Amino acid sequence: MTGDQDTPVRADPDVVVIGGGVVGLWCAHQVRRRGATVTVLERGELGGPQSCSHGNTGFVGTHGAAPLAEPGMLALAVPGATDPDSPWYIAPRADADLARWLEQFRRACSADASAAGFRALIGMKKRGLALLLELCATERIALESPGIVLAFKTAAGFDAARETVERTVAGGVPLRVLDPGELDVLEPKSVFDIHGALYNPEGAYLHVPDFVVEFGRVLRDSGVEICARTEVTDFAVRERNIVRLNTTRGELRPGTVVVAAGAWSAECARLAGVDLALQPIKGHSVTVERPPSAPRRPVLLSEAKVAMVPLGDRLRIGGQLELTGMSTEVSERRIRALLRTAREYLPALEQTPILQSWSGLRPCTPDSLPLIGPAGDLRNLLIATGHGHIGMGLAPATGELIGQLLAGEQPRTDPIPLRPSRFGGSAT
Ligand SMILES: Cc1cc2nc3c(=O)[nH]c(=O)nc-3n(C[C@H](O)[C@H](O)[C@H](O)COP(=O)(O)OP(=O)(O)OC[C@H]3O[C@@H](n4cnc5c(N)ncnc54)[C@H](O)[C@@H]3O)c2cc1C
Numbered sequence: 485m486t487g488d489q490d491t492p493v494r495a496d497p498d499v500v501v502i503g504g505g506v507v508g509l510w511c512a513h514q515v516r517r518r519g520a521t522v523t524v525l526e527r528g529e530l531g532g533p534q535s536c537s538h539g540n541t542g543f544v545g546t547h548g549a550a551p552l553a554e555p556g557m558l559a560l561a562v563p564g565a566t567d568p569d570s571p572w573y574i575a576p577r578a579d580a581d582l583a584r585w586l587e588q589f590r591r592a593c594s595a596d597a598s599a600a601g602f603r604a605l606i607g608m609k610k611r612g613l614a615l616l617l618e619l620c621a622t623e624r625i626a627l628e629s630p631g632i633v634l635a636f637k638t639a640a641g642f643d644a645a646r647e648t649v650e651r652t653v654a655g656g657v658p659l660r661v662l663d664p665g666e667l668d669v670l671e672p673k674s675v676f677d678i679h680g681a682l683y684n685p686e687g688a689y690l691h692v693p694d695f696v697v698e699f700g701r702v703l704r705d706s707g708v709e710i711c712a713r714t715e716v717t718d719f720a721v722r723e724r725n726i727v728r729l730n731t732t733r734g735e736l737r738p739g740t741v742v743v744a745a746g747a748w749s750a751e752c753a754r755l756a757g758v759d760l761a762l763q764p765i766k767g768h769s770v771t772v773e774r775p776p777s778a779p780r781r782p783v784l785l786s787e788a789k790v791a792m793v794p795l796g797d798r799l800r801i802g803g804q805l806e807l808t809g810m811s812t813e814v815s816e817r818r819i820r821a822l823l824r825t826a827r828e829y830l831p832a833l834e835q836t837p838i839l840q841s842w843s844g845l846r847p848c849t850p851d852s853l854p855l856i857g858p859a860g861d862l863r864n865l866l867i868a869t870g871h872g873h874i875g876m877g878l879a880p881a882t883g884e885l886i887g888q889l890l891a892g893e894q895p896r897t898d899p900i901p902l903r904p905s906r907f908g909g910s911a912t
Contacts, residue, residue: 492711492736497523499890500729500738502716502752503869504530505537506876508744509699510883511868512708513619515742518891522708523738525731527715530700531693534812536746536875538693539769539842541791541802543782544616544877545688546657547632549609551601551852552765552805552873553592569821571789574807581750582807585763588850588907601851604901605874606656608881611897613688615880625690625698630781632687633662633670635678635829641787642680649682659684674779675832687782690876691795716745719756724863726756740864742886747810747845749855749869758860761907762870764810764845768818769802771795771842775834788825798839801826805846805873814843848872855904856885866890867904 499515501508504526512522528534567573574586592598620627636642652659662670662681670683700710711733719741720728729736745752747764774797782793790803801822819841827833849855849870859867868886871878881897888895 492523492525492709492714492731492733494521494523494709495735496737496739497521497709498739499523499742500525500736500740501742501744503743503745503749504700504710504712505535505744505746506696506699506879507746507868507871507882508742509696509703510879511742511744511886512703512883513699513706514883514887515890516703516706516708518887520890523736524703524708524710525714525716526710526712529712530710531696533842535693535696536844536846537696539771539800539802539840539844540692540767540876541769541782541793541800542690542692542695542876543632543687543791543793543874544609544613544627544690545629545632545684545686546606546609546613547684547687547784548874548877549602549606549657551592551598551605552848553589553601553851554598555593555595557593571803572805575809577809582763585761585850588761592851597851600901601853602655604853604898605878608897609874609877610656611884612877612880613686615884616688616690619699619702619880623698623702625695625702627688627690629686629688631683631685632782632784633667633779634682634684634784634786635676636680636786637678637829638787639679645682645786646680657684658686670781671779673777674830675777676829677831678829689782689793692876716752716755721756721862724861726862726864740866740890742866742868744868746869747847749847749867753859753867756860756862756865758862758865758867760855760859760867760869760904761849762855763807763848765848765872766806766808766812766843766845767802767804768814768822768841768843769800770819770822770838771798771800771840772838773797773836774799775836777830777832777834779830783829785825785829788828790822790825792826810845812843812845814841816841818843846872846875850907853902854878854882856882856902857889857899857904859904
């Protein structure tokens, strides 16, 4: 019997992690290194396209710590307020959970809430980068650190961004304005049609999904059992304890259950009677053969909220934020929009064959802070989800926090702002 593909070998591990995306793997890693036996249950293949950790752009540096909810985003709290071709789109539909989430999002758009969110997220990202550097150096996993260019097509976009530089630097992100000559030196083969650019030298990124597959290998070597193609279908609860998990490959009786099932965490937690304030925000990516004039480092096409990242002989272009429910169907229209946007910023970019079109569901909370910790009145359930647009960067500190909570250690990351109960409901 092989633990990575078949029926779980251990029927009663200390900890079961539901979900083999980047968050689940970091939880398993940190729990295992504290001595517990761990089994990861993953519905698809590890690193497979069902997971949001499959086709994303892999940024893990200090870039991107601003919550999606910020003062300028209030207009988005109205379903249907945006058009399907804009970077943000909310499909109009009657959905009580979505309406509640949007109301909580609206509240999180205050300047104070947004600033507090940034402080929490940048702290987690910085800790995450340190943990990643350690893991990738020890295990010889690729982590690239060439910095990131933030390109602005419009004068208005660039001017607004320039005004935030001082505040962003004070918040711990080493952002600076690039003059056009500097951009030519950084990217000599690329021709930009933009108004201006900023640069963050701490722009690091992972090759996705290779990172997930490699991390899985490291975990198996350390004794973590990873069961792919194994779906959790039900929980049995007795006297405030989860006493049994039913899966498509039999039953397990773990000591503790960690729900790290990404956008599916809400339906998973509901099996245990716990409601989570979570909505899937869909994004697309397209991976092409690398055009000769492609940038050598990641570039954010800022107004469009689209990112470009070189992956060896490939180039991935990804982005878009759609509140359109749980469907992962790829929209050709959205893929064409990504390619069109890339050429708006880089008109000379050669057309090359498309290698993969993909969409993924970001597990998003109203305030962009993840949900980490106990939930409901169950004694042996922990939640680790809600990492939204920056899960690759937040996952290491999440795993560490879960490991510390389970081991009764002093947490390095403050768990209070991350409590799953902070939006009320049955996660209290
Ligand atoms: C276009 C795009 C670009 C992005 N770019 C970046 C970026 O540059 N940097 C960054 O930090 N983040 C980025 N993100 C966000 C990032 O991808 C996510 O935050 C992250 O992958 C979430 O990881 P996760 O482990 O929580 O979820 P997932 O990776 O989705 O993993 C959850 C897993 O749980 C499994 N599962 C669900 N239900 C069950 C069940 N009942 N039983 C067993 N298994 C189950 C699923 O199959 C899935 O594999 C991007 C996202 C998108 C869409």
